[in-house]
Amino acid sequence: MDKFFGKIEEPREKIIxxxxxxxxxxxxxxxxxxxSQSINDIKKLEDVSFEGKSTEYIKKVKSAIVSSxxxxxxxxxxxxxRLLPLYIAYIGAGHVMQKEDGKFSEKDRARKELEEKGITSxxxxxxxxxxxxxIYRGITPIGYPQKQDNVFYTENTxxxxxxxxxxxxxxxxxxxxxxxxxxxxxxxxxxIPNSEDAWLMYLGLPQKNHTFGISSYQPKDSxxxxxxxxxxxxxxxxxxxxxxxxxxxxxxxxxxNNLYQGDNNKMLEHAEIxxxxxxxxxxxxxLEKGKEGFKNDxxxxxxxxxxxxxxTINAMGMFNNMEYDTDIExxxxxxxxxxxxxxxxxxxxxxxxxxLDVSTEESGKGFGRAFExxxxxxxxxxxxxxxxxxxxx
Amino acid sequence: xxxxxxxKQEFEEIKQEAKDILIEFRNEIENARSLLDND
Numbered sequence: 563m564d565k566f567f568g569k570i571e572e573p574r575e576k577i578i579x580x581x582x583x584x585x586x587x588x589x590x591x592x593x594x595x596x597x598s599q600s601i602n603d604i605k606k607l608e609d610v611s612f613e614g615k616s617t618e619y620i621k622k623v624k625s626a627i628v629s630s631x632x633x634x635x636x637x638x639x640x641x642x643x644r645l646l647p648l649y650i651a652y653i654g655a656g657h658v659m660q661k662e663d664g665k666f667s668e669k670d671r672a673r674k675e676l677e678e679k680g681i682t683s684x685x686x687x688x689x690x691x692x693x694x695x696x697i698y699r700g701i702t703p704i705g706y707p708q709k710q711d712n713v714f715y716t717e718n719t720x721x722x723x724x725x726x727x728x729x730x731x732x733x734x735x736x737x738x739x740x741x742x743x744x745x746x747x748x749x750x751x752x753x754i755p756n757s758e759d760a761w762l763m764y765l766g767l768p769q770k771n772h773t774f775g776i777s778s779y780q781p782k783d784s785x786x787x788x789x790x791x792x793x794x795x796x797x798x799x800x801x802x803x804x805x806x807x808x809x810x811x812x813x814x815x816x817x818x819n820n821l822y823q824g825d826n827n828k829m830l831e832h833a834e835i836x837x838x839x840x841x842x843x844x845x846x847x848x849l850e851k852g853k854e855g856f857k858n859d860x861x862x863x864x865x866x867x868x869x870x871x872x873x874t875i876n877a878m879g880m881f882n883n884m885e886y887d888t889d890i891e892x893x894x895x896x897x898x899x900x901x902x903x904x905x906x907x908x909x910x911x912x913x914x915x916x917x918l919d920v921s922t923e924e925s926g927k928g929f930g931r932a933f934e935x936x937x938x939x940x941x942x943x944x945x946x947x948x949x950x951x952x953x954x955x
Numbered sequence: 956x957x958x959x960x961x962x963k964q965e966f967e968e969i970k971q972e973a974k975d976i977l978i979e980f981r982n983e984i985e986n987a988r989s990l991l992d993n994d
Contacts, residue, residue: 578966586970593977600984607987623990630983633976640976644969648961 583652590645591693597637598699604630649693660931661687666780669789673776680768682776688931689766697929700727703754703761756793756889760916763791764930773893777937781913782902792937796912799890800939801948804860808853811845858946865901865910865946874900877912894935902938907949909938 607627612620664672664684672682679686688694759773777792814833822828826849833845848856868875877899897914917932940949961969 578961578963582966586966590973590977597977597980597984603984603987603991606991610991619990619993626983626986626990630987633980633983636976637980640973644972648969651961 583648587649587652587693588691591696592691594641594645595696595699598696601634604634660684663786663788665787666789667787669776669778672789676769676774676776680770681763681766685763685931685933686766688764688929690929694765694767694929698762698765698767701761702727703757703764754889754892756795756893760893763933764916764918766931774935777935779911779936779938781911781936782904788934790934790936793890793893793912793935796890796937797939797948800910801857804864805853805857807844807860808848808856811841811848812853815845815848854947860946861941861948862946865941865943868899868901868910873902874898897935907940908943909940911936911938 607623607630610623612623661684664682672684675682755771756773759769759771762769763774772794774791775794777790780788780790814837815829818829818832822832829849830846833842837845844856847859851859875898877894877897893916894912894914897912899910899912902909902911912935914935915932916935918930941947942949
């Protein structure tokens with residue numbers, strides 16, 4: 563047979579026992595991570611000043627630059643051509659038995675863990691020493707990876723940038739994005755603190771920027787008994803969202819107030835002539851109802867909009883019109899906002915599942931663990947006032 | 956499904972290669988650090 567088909571490999575010979583592979587990956591990952599983190603020391607050699615230095619020292623430094631570049635090249639090649647395919651196969655095969663979802667009644671325990679350690683034990687159960695640190699260092703958590711046949715495709719942006727990220731550091735080499743002025747820049751961890759926290763938590767590592775807390779609520783129609791994460795700054799963001807248009811108008815009101823010494827009629831006459839119609843309408847509301855009244859009206863407008871859409875909207879891009887940067891829109895890639903009511907009153911809720919949409923997440927054996935975000939903001943449906951004392955509970 | 960499919964020989968080669976390259980890289984790092992210390 564061999565002479566017709568060439569040498570045929572026996573399938574059994576091609577199988578490496580999971581334990582052997584696991585031992586190798588566990589041994590190599592921390593060393594690879596250490597190498598990646600030490601690479602800056604090599605780069606520093608290129609900045610050494612030769613002024614006043616001996617010929618022998620200069621020769622040694624120049625020689626070290628050449629040989630270290632060669633060693634870096636070998637390390638890159640090894641990681642890209644040998645280790646990366648192995649890692650992908652290994653991750654796809656499953657290496658971690660994760661904990662079940664935490665029950666809703668366990669939310670206080672989860673909250674305490676998150677406050678004290680920056681991570682819940684459920685999320686931490688996906689962590690594998692070295693491997694997850696390596697993936698964290700190597701991948702920028704922006705956008706979704708392409709997948710083919712339900713496995714990571716090595717040509718996608720995530721994996722393609724992994725090696726240069728490991729070698730050069732994500733802060734120096736990363737996904738190129740555009741800021742709000744349409745200027746291209748490197749998306750480094752400082753620019754996306756909330757997305758970074760989501761990425762850390764997904765990999766079982768502690769969050770660094772206090773992005774997440776544990777919600778006191780679960781969706782009314784939730785089929786699973788589990789606790790949910792909340793975004794600590796979401797309500798602040800919502801409050802800023804409903805009041806941000808007021809900022810410019812407030813400056814105008816202050817100016818007119820000085821000019822007409824608080825005479826509302828004169829201020830209105832002036833504003834009607836000078837201001838665009840839309841802004842003038844807002845000006846009138848602030849003048850008549852004050853700042854809180856303006857905010858409440860805006861909030862009720864939002865509620866009306868959601869109500870007219872069947873009580874649920876896809877809220878992607880909701881905060882994008884604000885004049886300041888927010889990473890929350892990046893973090894919540896495609897989330898929903900809904901309206902509801904219970905014995906405590908009317909509420910607005912938001913929901914998202916932070917995942918990479920890969921099959922290993924469902925089997926619970928991947929390198930990361932998806933988590934679900936849900937929280938509520940209660941309000942007075944008549945006045946539009948956000949009820950803050952319920953928020954802290 | 957819990958096993959990675961490459962030949963044992965390939966696996967041993969990768970292990971050895973990774974070990975050698977990481978040792979070489981480690982030596983370069985240590986050399987660089989020592990030169991930087993003497994700067």
